[in-house]
Each structure stands twice: as structure tokens, then as C-alpha cells.
Amino acid sequence: xxxxxxxxxxxxxxxxxxxxxxxxxxxxxxxxxxxxxxxxxxxxxxxxxxxxxxxxxxxxxxxxxxxxxxxxxxxxxxxxxxxxxxxxxxxxxxxxxxxxxxxxxxxxxxxxxxxxxxxxxxxxxxxxxxxxxxxxxxxxxxxxxxxxxxxxxxxxxxxxxxxxxxxxxxxxxxxxxxxxxxxxxxxxxxxxxxxxxxxxxxxxxxxxxxxxxxxxxxxxxxxxxxxxxxxxxxxxxxxxxxxxxxxxxxxxxxxxxxxxxxxxxxxxxxxxxxxxxxxxxxxxxxxxxxxxxxxxxxxxxxxxxxxxxxxxxxxxxxxxxxxxxxxxxxxxxxxxxxxxxxxxxx
Amino acid sequence: xxxxxxxxxxxxxxxxxxxxxxxxxxxxxxxxxxxxxxxxxxxxxxxxxxxxxxxxxxxxxxxxxxxxxxxxxxxxxxxxxxxxxxxxxxxxxxxxxxxxxxxxxxxxxxxxxxxxxxxxxxxxxxxxxxxxxxxxxxxxxxxxxxxxxxxxxxxxxxxxxxxxxxxxxxxxxxxxxxxxxxxxxxxxxxxxxxxxxxxxxxxxxxxxxxxxxxxxxxxxxxxxxxxxxxxxxxxxxxxxxxxxxxxxxxxxxxxx
Numbered sequence: 123x124x125x126x127x128x129x130x131x132x133x134x135x136x137x138x139x140x141x142x143x144x145x146x147x148x149x150x151x152x153x154x155x156x157x158x159x160x161x162x163x164x165x166x167x168x169x170x171x172x173x174x175x176x177x178x179x180x181x182x183x184x185x186x187x188x189x190x191x192x193x194x195x196x197x198x199x200x201x202x203x204x205x206x207x208x209x210x211x212x213x214x215x216x217x218x219x220x221x222x223x224x225x226x227x228x229x230x231x232x233x234x235x236x237x238x239x240x241x242x243x244x245x246x247x248x249x250x251x252x253x254x255x256x257x258x259x260x261x262x263x264x265x266x267x268x269x270x271x272x273x274x275x276x277x278x279x280x281x282x283x284x285x286x287x288x289x290x291x292x293x294x295x296x297x298x299x300x301x302x303x304x305x306x307x308x309x310x311x312x313x314x315x316x317x318x319x320x321x322x323x324x325x326x327x328x329x330x331x332x333x334x335x336x337x338x339x340x341x342x343x344x345x346x347x348x349x350x351x352x353x354x355x356x357x358x359x360x361x362x363x364x365x366x367x368x369x370x371x372x373x374x375x376x377x378x379x380x381x382x383x384x385x386x387x388x389x390x391x392x393x394x395x396x397x398x399x400x401x402x403x404x405x406x407x408x409x410x411x412x413x414x415x416x417x418x419x420x421x422x423x424x425x426x427x428x429x430x431x432x433x434x435x436x437x438x439x440x441x442x443x444x445x446x447x448x449x450x451x452x453x454x455x456x457x458x459x460x461x462x463x464x465x466x467x468x
Numbered sequence: 469x470x471x472x473x474x475x476x477x478x479x480x481x482x483x484x485x486x487x488x489x490x491x492x493x494x495x496x497x498x499x500x501x502x503x504x505x506x507x508x509x510x511x512x513x514x515x516x517x518x519x520x521x522x523x524x525x526x527x528x529x530x531x532x533x534x535x536x537x538x539x540x541x542x543x544x545x546x547x548x549x550x551x552x553x554x555x556x557x558x559x560x561x562x563x564x565x566x567x568x569x570x571x572x573x574x575x576x577x578x579x580x581x582x583x584x585x586x587x588x589x590x591x592x593x594x595x596x597x598x599x600x601x602x603x604x605x606x607x608x609x610x611x612x613x614x615x616x617x618x619x620x621x622x623x624x625x626x627x628x629x630x631x632x633x634x635x636x637x638x639x640x641x642x643x644x645x646x647x648x649x650x651x652x653x654x655x656x657x658x659x660x661x662x663x664x665x666x667x668x669x670x671x672x673x674x675x676x677x678x679x680x681x682x683x684x685x686x687x688x689x690x691x692x693x694x695x696x697x698x699x700x701x702x703x704x705x706x707x708x709x710x711x712x713x714x715x716x717x718x719x720x721x722x723x724x
Contacts, residue, residue, distance in 0.1 A: 332569050332577040339566060342557040349517055349553035350566045351537035410557035
């Protein structure tokens with residue numbers, strides 16, 4: 123099943139077909155070839171395996187209620203992860219995205235409680251989220267501060283701002299009633315549908331648009347992209363703005379879904395899982411190569427793992443242990459596979 | 469095209485100190501000079517990638533100000549950079565169309581990959597460049613194939629002035645013959661060219677005129693017909709000897 127899905131998506135393999143191997147184990151070999159050629163292959167295989175495992179262990183795994191829980195967990199990881207793909211393809215990273223996700227509902231709340239109509243308050247919050255991205259981008263590009271450090275700075279700045287401005291107290295998120303609430307977060311499938319829409323948007327942007335090609339080019343070889351006349355700095359800044367915007371958007375949806383906001387939540391806890399999703403999905407940290415599809419599958423896998431461990435009655439915190447083990451295994455596999463791929467090309 | 473009194477410095481390093489250079493229509497001009505003499509910097513200024521500290525550039529007797537590579541392209545100036553300016557992770561056709569993509573849906577600028585592939589195949593066939601697969605990543609190609617793609621990219625859009633920074637570097641005999649033929653073909657079609665190369669045999673075979681650049685200035689301007697490889701070699705070697713001698717004297721003073 124995994125194999126069929128992969129070869130259907132495999133448009134035209136870049137490698138010339140090796141001569142047929144007679145008398146050798148055909149299945150492991152073709153699986154290996156697949157894993158080398160398609161960067162998403164590893165995570166697809168592991169995901170399918172985990173679905174089979176958990177569905178055998180717990181009959182409630184396939185229940186609608188459980189699937190809703192799962193997709194609500196997956197939605198923000200998928201979207202922020204797709205945003206991180208834009209960063210990683212540029213050989214940058216945004217650690218503040220999780221904090222933007224947490225801060226934008228507070229922006230909304232502050233303006234709303236100050237008398238601004240809810241719709242307008244949300245619009246302002248989204249603009250402010252995008253502005254955080256702009257700050258990240260300009261510091262990285264203009265002042266040449268590594269994005270890891272810049273976004274660590276904005277992460278802590280806005281974490282502190284929220285703590286102080288909220289007076290360390292939880293608040294109720296407005297907009298949780300009626301059709302508005304249903305569309306923007308409360309409806310069972312609301313966040314995942316918005317998530318799929320935003321992720322698809324990022325996929326089209328990265329893989330189908332001129333802007334995306336310029337982004338990949340800038341991450342692949344910055345000087346060459348500049349020599350070809352691509353405005354590499356502007357491309358980078360826009361990517362920082364886009365990830366901040368989508369993170370802020372998902373943050374508002376999730377706060378409406380949950381109904382309240384806790385100022386003590388840390389954006390760092392939130393941003394790391396999407397980065398893991400992107401990385402185990404097959405996106406390289408070195409720039410120039412990225413897969414949004416792999417990130418989506420990576421997010422689904424993490425969602426299945428988190429939920430699956432829960433329903434088979436494993437203590438919740440084991441999730442972190444397994445997440446750690448999976449990072450190590452997946453990354454080691456990816457490094458080995460790309461070395462193998464490089465060898466096969468020569 | 470004409471460049472007058474072009475100067476450029478990078479921090480404390482003076483790359484160009486008042487270069488004057490002209491390129492007649494349909495002419496092939498060769499630039500000769502040691503590493504670090506300023507040849508590549510000059511090319512990067514003429515193509516709009518770098519801005520000169522002083523001096524002016526004229527195209528067809530009109531002064532022009534290039535703020536980007538795009539501005540220069542608008543005048544039909546195309547470049548093959550020394551580093552080729554290819555993106556290793558992108559495919560052959562994506563590189564060929566980089567920053568000149570064929571798109572649809574107007575402002576959304578979605579890529580028309582099918583059209584780019586077809587145009588790329590057609591164009592590479594026209595100029596007889598052989599690439600195994602348009603879908604292969606440039607990373608997987610040989611040095612010569614990469615060079616051919618870089619040249620093909622620069623010539624695809626009816627360039628009037630072509631700047632070639634070491635177009636034959638790191639190429640086998642067969643591959644450089646192919647590029648030489650490509651360059652001659654373009655020259656016959658009336659494209660003006662500036663070629664940087666360290667191999668005098670290549671330059672004498674390709675160029676109408678030669679300029680020697682030494683320490684950021686054009687020191688010799690001669691028609692190819694009026695000089696010889698021996699004369700040019702002697703000129704460069706004697707300059708090198710002078711520098712060597714000056715260096716030894718300076719060293720002598722320090723140790724004394």
C-alpha cells in the first residue's frame with residue numbers, strides 16, 4: 123500500500139534504472155531504491171506501520187471520536203511544520219513560530235477587550251503576527267544575525283510580553299459561540315480543514331509558483347540565485363512573514379477551539395514538534411531540498427504516536443521518549459540514505 | 469558598449485582603478501590578466517551584479533545605470549559567471565529558466581513546467597547541447613554539461629552582449645570544442661562578446677581584439693591580428709618578473 127502510494131506520486135525518477143538484479147532479494151532492494159529516491163518514503167513506511175500496530179492494539183483507534191482528537195492535534199503541527207519547510211529550504215529556522223501561535227490569540231483578546239469588534243481584532247492580531255515575522259526576517263537579512271538567534275530572541279520577548287500583559291492569569295478566548303465559532307475552531311473538523319488549506323497553500327507556493335522556485339534556489343546556492351537576478355533577501359523576508367502569519371492563524375483557531383489561553387505555555391514546546399515533523403519527513407537542514415508532503419506525513423505520524431500511546435494506556439510522557447528516539451533513528455536513516463543517493467548518482 | 473574610468477574597491481582592496489574599455493558591435497573582445505587582476509569584478513559591474521564606485525557605462529552611446537542584473541538584461545546584456553550561477557538542487561530546465569520562468573495565472577505566477585520543459589528541449593536541441601535528462605538535477609551533471617547549460621541560459625533570450633567569465637574552465641577537449649563552436653555561432657549571428665580566459669590559444673581562436681588587465685587597469689589594447697601568443701606570453705611573464713623582483717627587493721629591505 124505504501125509502495126503504491128509512493129510510485130503514483132513519483133513523476134519521473136531522476137536516476138537511470140539500474141540493471142535488473144536477478145537472484146537477489148527484489149523486495150528489500152526496491153524498497154531501498156524507493157527510500158533513496160523519494161525523501162518521504164521512510165516516514166510513509168513508518169507511519170503505515172504505526173497505524174497497523176495501534177489499530178491492532180486498541181479497537182477504539184479507528185473510532186470517529188479518536189480520529190477527531192488526532193486531527194486536532196495534527197493540524198497546528200502540520201501548518202507550522204509546513205512553514206518551517208520554507209525556513210529549512212532556505213537553510214534558516216524559525217524558533218519563534220510556536221510563540222507567535224500562542225501570542226496571536228492574546229493580541230486578539232487585548233484588542234477585543236479594549237472594545238474592538240472581534241473580526242477586526244483578529245485581523246489586527248494576524249497583521250501583528252506577520253510583523254513579528256517581518257522583524258525576524260529583517261534582523262536575519264539586514265543585520266546578518268543567524269535566524270536561530272533572532273527567532274530565539276523574539277520567542278523570549280513575546281513569551282515575556284504575554285506573561286506581563288496577562289498578569290499571569292488565564293483568560294477566556296472570545297468568539298467561541300455560534301456559526302463563527304464552529305467555522306473558526308469549534309467544529310470537529312474545523313482546524314484540520316483550515317490546516318489542510320494553509321498547508322496546501324504553502325505547497326503550491328513552494329512547488330508550483332515562481333516564488334517557490336526562487337526560494338529553493340536561494341536556499342540551494344545563495345550567490346548563484348543572486349547572480350541570476352533573484353531578489354534573495356526579499357524572498358527570505360517574505361518566508362519569515364508567511365510562517366509567522368500561518369502560525370498566528372492556527373493559534374487563533376486553536377484558542378477558539380480550546381476556549382481559553384494560558385500565559386504560562388511556552389512557544390518553544392510548541393515549535394519543536396513541527397520542526398521534528400519537517401525533519402523526519404525528509405527535509406534537509408542544509409537548504410535547497412524540502413518536502414511539504416513529507417512534513418504532512420511526519421505530522422500525521424507524530425499525531426498517531428501521541429494518540430496511540432495514549433489509548434493503549436502508556437503513560438503520556440513516554441511520548442517524549444519515543445519522539446526523541448524517532449528523531450535519532452529517522453535522522454540517522456536520512457543521512458545514510460542521502461549519502462547512498464549521492465553514491466548512486468556518481 | 470563602453471565603460472569609462474570604472475573603479476571599485478572592496479574594503480581595503482582596490483579591485484579596479486579606472487578601467488576604460490569599449491566593445492564594438494559584433495566584436496569578440498578577450499580579457500587577459502592574472503588572478504585577482506580584476507577581470508571578474510569588471511564583468512560583474514558590466515552585467516549589473518555589482519555597482520562601480522565611480523565611472524560610467526554607456527550602451528549605444530547612452531549612459532546607463534544598472535541597479536540589478538535585470539536592468540542589464542533589459543539592454544540585452546547576458547552573463548556566464550565563473551561559478552556558473554547554477555543551483556545544484558534544481559533540474560536542468562529549472563536552471564535554464566531561473567528568474568525567467570514561464571508562468572500562468574498572472575500575478576499568482578504559477579510555473580508552467582510543461583511549457584518550460586518543451587522550450588528547454590527545443591532550445592538545447594537547436595544549439596546541439598546534449599543533456600541526458602531535463603529532469604536531472606544539475607548536481608548530477610558533468611562540469612562540461614553544467615557549463616553548456618550556463619551558456620545556453622545566457623544565450624536563450626537573444627542576447628546582444630554576452631559576458632563570458634572563463635567559459636572553458638575545467639572542461640575536456642571535446643566539451644570545450646563544443647562551447648567554442650557555440651560561441652563562434654553566436655558571434656556569427658552578430659552577438660558582441662567579452663570573453664575571459666587564461667588559455668591564449670582559445671582567445672586567439674575566438675577573439676577579434678584583446679585587452680590586458682593588470683592591477684585593476686587596462687594596460688594593453690591590441691587587435692589579435694597585430695600580436696601573437698608569444699608576444700602576449702612574454703608581456704605577462706615580464707610583468708610577473710618585475711613583480712617578483714619588486715617583492716624580493718622589498719623582502720630584502722625588511723630582512724636588512
